[in-house]
Structure formats: C-alpha cells, structure tokens
Amino acid sequence: MHIPDGYVDLSIAVFCAVLSVAVLSVAARRVGGEVSDARAPLLGVVAAGVFAAQMLNWPIPGGTSAHFVGGAFAAILLGPHLGALCLATVVTIQALVFGDGGLVVLGANVFNMAIVEVYVGYAVYRLLAPYGEFRAAFAAGWLGITAGALTAAVQLGLSSAFEYQLLTTVAIMGVGHLVLGLVEGAITAVVYRYLARARPDLRPDAVSEVAADA
Amino acid sequence: MRTDLLDRTVAGIATRARWFLLAEDVPDRRGFLQAVAPSVKLLGVLALVTVTVVQRDLSTVAALAGVAVALAVLSRVPARTFFGRVTGPPTFALVVVAPQAVLMGGPTLDWVPLSVAGVDYVATFTVRVAACVGFLSVLLLTTRFADLLAALRRLRAPTVAVSLLAITYRYLLLFFAELERMVRARRGRTLADPNLRRTWRDSGNFVGTFLLRSLERGERVQRAARARGGTGTTPARSRDSLGAADAAFGLVVLATVAGVGFA
Structure with a gap:
C-alpha cells in the first residue's frame, strides 16, 4: 500500500503531509504532554518489533502468502495515539532506509497506514469488543486496512497525475482490500488471542478491570 | 509451519539486512x-x-x-x-x-x-x-542514516520524532537477527508440513512471542533510559x-x- 512518488499530485501530497503532522502532534500531546524522553525508547523498540514482524510470511489458500501490517494491532496493544506514532515511525523508516514509498508522498503514506488504519482499527475494536475481543480484533484488522486502502484510493483518484477515475480507484482498491483485509484481520486476531492469554495485563481494558476489582 | 514459507521469511530478512549493510557501505565511497x-x-x-x-x-x-x-x-x-x-x-x-x-x-x-x-x-x-x-x-x-537524522535535526525537525527514528533504526538489525534465529529454530523443530489451520495457530503464537519479546525489551530499555534521566540527544557529526x-x-x-x- 506504499504509494511511490509520481502517482499523487503535489497539492494532495502536501495537504496529506500537513494533516499527518497535525494529527501526530495531537497524538503526541494526548499521550501525556509530549512523548517523554523516557517513553521514546519503548515506542522506538516496539516499532522495530512491528517492522520485523511484518517480514514473516503467512500462508493463504492458493499457495501464496501474505504479510502482517499491524496498524490495528499496534492500536489495540499501545492505544491509538501511541499506535499511530509507532506506525508513523515504521512507515518513515521504510521510506528513508529501504526506499518503500517516496519522499514527497511520505505524508500521504503516513496518513493512510499510520493514521487512518490505526484510528479506524481502534474504533472498530472498541465498538465490537463487548461482543467478543477475538472477533473485535479480527474486524479491527480487516476494516482498518480497508479504510487505509480507501483513503489511498481517494488520493490516487483525485490526482490528475493518475488517469484512473475516483470511482475506479475506490472500487478496485476498496474491493481488493476488503478481500485481502480478511487475511490481516485473521492475523490480527490470532496474534491478539495469543497475547491476551500470555499477557492479559496488556489488554486495553486490563487497567480498568484491576481498578474495578480494587 | 510450512518450510517454504520459513525459507521465504529468512530470505526476506536477509535481503533487508543486506540493504542495511549496503546503506552503511556505499556512503563511505569517495x-x-x-x-x-x-x-x-x-x-x-x-x-x-x-x-x-x-x-x-x-x-x-x-x-x-x-x-x-x-x-x-x-x-x-x-x-x-x-x-x-x-x-x-x-x-x-x-x-x-x-x-x-x-x-x-x-x-x-x-x-x-x-x-x-x-x-x-x-x-x-x-x-x-x-x-x-x-x-x-x-x-x-x-x-548514512545517522547523517540523515543529523540533517533532519539541523533542519529543525521535532527532536522526539528524530529520537524515535534513531531508536527504531538502532534496534532493527537486532530484531531481524532475533526473528531469523526464531524462524530457523522453528524450522529445525518442524518435521512435517502441518495443515493450514495448524500453521496459522503456530504462526499466531510465533508472532505473539516475538512481539512480547519486543515489548519486554522496549520496557527494559525504557526503564534504563528513565534511570539515566532520559535518552538525551544522540551526538551527531x-x-x-x-x-x-x-x-x-x-x-x-x-x-x-x-x-x-x-x-
């Protein structure tokens, strides 16, 4: 889902970059003033872990394989604001070290993968968690990545540099990721189930449960 | 876990690691x-x-x-x-x-x-x-990535963003190595190709274990940073x-x- 430079109009790339900076600034403030000097290592190390976890190949029927993206998962594990900062770091490293995506379009890629995917994923999880956390994690991964793909489709469809019409890009990327997103949802759910069993204290509602018990 | 997928994962990690080493080598040329x-x-x-x-x-x-x-x-x-x-x-x-x-x-x-x-x-x-x-x-x-970070700092990019990028980069190679070790160990324990359902369950446990290790390492690093009074700004040339x-x-x-x- 990394958009390289040359696909998106400059005006759209700049608009998305400004929007991304604004949202990430708010996220940084919401996690306690600024991300403190002592908290940055946790985020940085977890971002490196999410990046490395994306390397694992997952089998899907038909003999091919898929990769974990982890936007919704990071949101569930770290909370939406830290999750967004974590994924923004991953996307920026991917661009500035490995050349995935581009330079001018970096803000748009951060917006799609670190903001839309993370916040939509988290909202879906919170909405559905009362009906079952495992199912909620699946839906979060599935709909989070689909929402990210849809915003990428809108950016491409509105760009004069990319000749396909908005309806075409939204239909192709939306339907495509609605199907591919099932894999992301399933990965998010199985990893979440393991973590919830191994470290129940990491579940988003763990703190409130402890407080209620006390 | 299917062995061909494990091979593909190891190959992917190796490619990324090679790119890392290359990114540290070519900038040294005149x-x-x-x-x-x-x-x-x-x-x-x-x-x-x-x-x-x-x-x-x-x-x-x-x-x-x-x-x-x-x-x-x-x-x-x-x-x-x-x-x-x-x-x-x-x-x-x-x-x-x-x-x-x-x-x-x-x-x-x-x-x-x-x-x-x-x-x-x-x-x-x-x-x-x-x-x-x-x-x-x-x-x-x-x-070099360190020089790129120094450039971002010089161009007045937010300090916390530069610190996050520096820490992530510093730990990437370590996590690649850890993931590769875990994949090789799993491959060594895998005698036959299990069915798809079993593969997915094993993969979920595998990634969960790996992410837990990442998180726990992050918590240790965070505690160490707090004990030192913060990470401070990494000196840059x-x-x-x-x-x-x-x-x-x-x-x-x-x-x-x-x-x-x-x-």
Whole structure:
C-alpha cells in the first residue's frame, strides 16, 4: 500500500503531509504532554518489533502468502495515539532506509497506514469488543486496512497525475482490500488471542478491570 | 509451519539486512554526493523530486531520470545496486497504467491499436516514477542514516520524532537477527508440513512471542533510559561550513529546476 512518488499530485501530497503532522502532534500531546524522553525508547523498540514482524510470511489458500501490517494491532496493544506514532515511525523508516514509498508522498503514506488504519482499527475494536475481543480484533484488522486502502484510493483518484477515475480507484482498491483485509484481520486476531492469554495485563481494558476489582 | 514459507521469511530478512549493510557501505565511497552535506542533499533531492512529480512531458521526465542516473554515476553507486533498486517501482507502475494505452481516446498508432495519447501517458508516468525513485535512491545510497537524522535535526525537525527514528533504526538489525534465529529454530523443530489451520495457530503464537519479546525489551530499555534521566540527544557529526561540493550540488539542483522551468 506504499504509494511511490509520481502517482499523487503535489497539492494532495502536501495537504496529506500537513494533516499527518497535525494529527501526530495531537497524538503526541494526548499521550501525556509530549512523548517523554523516557517513553521514546519503548515506542522506538516496539516499532522495530512491528517492522520485523511484518517480514514473516503467512500462508493463504492458493499457495501464496501474505504479510502482517499491524496498524490495528499496534492500536489495540499501545492505544491509538501511541499506535499511530509507532506506525508513523515504521512507515518513515521504510521510506528513508529501504526506499518503500517516496519522499514527497511520505505524508500521504503516513496518513493512510499510520493514521487512518490505526484510528479506524481502534474504533472498530472498541465498538465490537463487548461482543467478543477475538472477533473485535479480527474486524479491527480487516476494516482498518480497508479504510487505509480507501483513503489511498481517494488520493490516487483525485490526482490528475493518475488517469484512473475516483470511482475506479475506490472500487478496485476498496474491493481488493476488503478481500485481502480478511487475511490481516485473521492475523490480527490470532496474534491478539495469543497475547491476551500470555499477557492479559496488556489488554486495553486490563487497567480498568484491576481498578474495578480494587 | 510450512518450510517454504520459513525459507521465504529468512530470505526476506536477509535481503533487508543486506540493504542495511549496503546503506552503511556505499556512503563511505569517495563520490560527488558523498561529499555534500546531508542537509543540503536532503533539501536538494526533495526539490528534484518535487519538480519531477509535477511534470507531464515525456522528454522532461526522461531528462530528469538522466540527471538521477548521472548523480548515481558521479557518486560511484554500483550500477547493479542502483538499477536493482530503481527497476521495481517503475515496472509495477507500467503494469498499473498500461491499460490507459487502450482506454485513452484519440488517434491510434499505425501498427497497433493503441492510442497515441495513451502510450505517451503510460511512458511519461513510468519514467516519472523511475526518476523519482532514482533521486530517492541516490540520496539513500550516499547518506548514512545517522547523517540523515543529523540533517533532519539541523533542519529543525521535532527532536522526539528524530529520537524515535534513531531508536527504531538502532534496534532493527537486532530484531531481524532475533526473528531469523526464531524462524530457523522453528524450522529445525518442524518435521512435517502441518495443515493450514495448524500453521496459522503456530504462526499466531510465533508472532505473539516475538512481539512480547519486543515489548519486554522496549520496557527494559525504557526503564534504563528513565534511570539515566532520559535518552538525551544522540551526538551527531555536524558540519558548520558548506564546501565546494555543496555549492556544486546546489548549482545542479538550480540548473535542473531552471531547465525544467524553461522547457
């Protein structure tokens, strides 16, 4: 889902970059003033872990394989604001070290993968968690990545540099990721189930449960 | 877990790790862009990519792609490395926009039923993507990541963002090595290919274990940082004065931007 430079109009790339900076600034403030000097290592190390976890190949029927993206998962594990900062770091490293995506379009890629995917994923999880956390994690991964793909489709469809019409890009990327997103949802759910069993204290509602018990 | 998937994972990790080592090796060569201050190089390449993304003329984007190749040659970037990086995204771009050669209206070529405007658009789009990837590649292949971070700091990027990038980069190779060790260990324990359901459950446990280790390492590093009173700003090599190479690169960028403006 990394958009390289040359696909998106400059005006759209700049608009998305400004929007991304604004949202990430708010996220940084919401996690306690600024991300403190002592908290940055946790985020940085977890971002490196999410990046490395994306390397694992997952089998899907038909003999091919898929990769974990982890936007919704990071949101569930770290909370939406830290999750967004974590994924923004991953996307920026991917661009500035490995050349995935581009330079001018970096803000748009951060917006799609670190903001839309993370916040939509988290909202879906919170909405559905009362009906079952495992199912909620699946839906979060599935709909989070689909929402990210849809915003990428809108950016491409509105760009004069990319000749396909908005309806075409939204239909192709939306339907495509609605199907591919099932894999992301399933990965998010199985990893979440393991973590919830191994470290129940990491579940988003763990703190409130402890407080209620006390 | 299926052994072919494990092999693919190990190969993927190795490719990323190789790219890491390469990114630390090529910037040491004596070349044109290696002598340019990272902040000047970052701004210059950003200007070149910005100019490139707004172009809609084939000859102009081809000339810009030529500038990217010339910068790579002058910087002694190995041809195999450069073209290995640059060919992937344009090839994908070509596949994505190729239908426009048929879909766009207007007069067709003499020997094939493809629209003239469509073929021009497909060629322009593909070469534009190639030029952008070329500029980004010469930046990444001639600049150490630590120098890139120092440049961001010098350009007044938020300190916390630069710190996050530095910490993530510092731990990436470690996590690649850890993931590779875990994959090899799992492969050593896998005698037969299990069914899809079992593979998914095992993979979930595997990634969960790996992420838990990452999180616990992060918590340890955070506690250590707190005990030290914070991470502080990592010292970076700084260059106070700009040299001839910086001026020369500035001229190349200005000449390119002006040339494109007149074209």
